[in-house]
Structure formats: C-alpha cells, structure tokens
Amino acid sequence: MRKLFKLCAYIMPTATVIRDERRRKILEILATQPVARQSDFVNLLRQRGIEATQSSISRDLQELGVAKLGDGYAQLNDTDDENAEAIPFEFIRSVAPAGDNLTVVKTATGAASRVALFLDRSQWPEIVGTISGDDTIFVATRNAREQKQLLGRLRTNLHS
DSSP states (O other): OHHHHHHHHHHSOOHHHHHHHHHHHHHHHHHHSOOOOHHHHHHHHHHTTOOOOHHHHHHHHHHHTEEEETTEEEEOOOOOGGGTTOOOGGGEEEEEEOSSSEEEEEESTTOHHHHHHHHHHSOOTTOOEEEEOSSEEEEEOSSHHHHHHHHHHHHHHHTO
C-alpha cells in the first residue's frame, strides 16, 4: 500500500504544478486572441484539456497582473523596482484634486492597484500614501503645496 501511495504521489501533479500550467495557458491565450469574459477563459482552457473554475481564473488573472480593459483582458505592465519609472500612464483616465491634500486618480477598470503600486514605489516626496479600488486611487499628500506638485507631475506625464 505504501508503494502505491508513493507511486500515485509521483504520477499525480501537485496543485502548484496544475496552477502554474493553467497560468501559462492563460498567458498563451492572451497572446493569441482577445478574451472578453472570465467564462471565456474557462471554456478556452477546457478546450486545451485544463479544468478551471471562474474563481480560480479570477485569482490567476489578479496574480498575473491581467485586468479587463475596455472590451477585453490584457496583461498590465510590470511595476517592479527595476522598472519603477515605467508607470502605466496609458491606464490613467483623469486626475483631480479633492480638498487640500487628497488627489483622485481615475484609471481604466482593473488598473488602479497597478498604478497605485507604482505611485507607492516611486519615492516621489510629495506622496504620503495611496488607497486604491478597481478604477480609483486616492493619493494623500501632506499639504496643498505638495498636492500641486503631484498634480503637475501627473498631468505632465499624462500629456507626454
């Protein structure tokens, strides 16, 4: 019985192996065709012999940095420390003050957390912190003067 258990453990892929293969296939699908809904991912994966649920797809997309933008899903740019200057400005839709030290940044649907991560890592001295939702970021500054600097920096980059 012990030998059979060891054999099954050797033959059956682990959850990590299954997850990694599913994520690799998701990226392959994105590279070859547009995908409009998470249910489309489930069906396309099934066609490739991979079982998936909508909830596993949702987690995978978040971990892979894939968000729904407009009509379909796309992988957002990485914002790791080496690439901190590559803020995904193309996902920012508008920037507006809200009081003397709070700035509201509107983004494409699903892109707010990625843009907020860049802002948090940017080390721009005027930023105290951020809070993000799905398509909105609140950026706190210490005072109105720093808010004005932030607004100028963001607007300059939006138009470049």
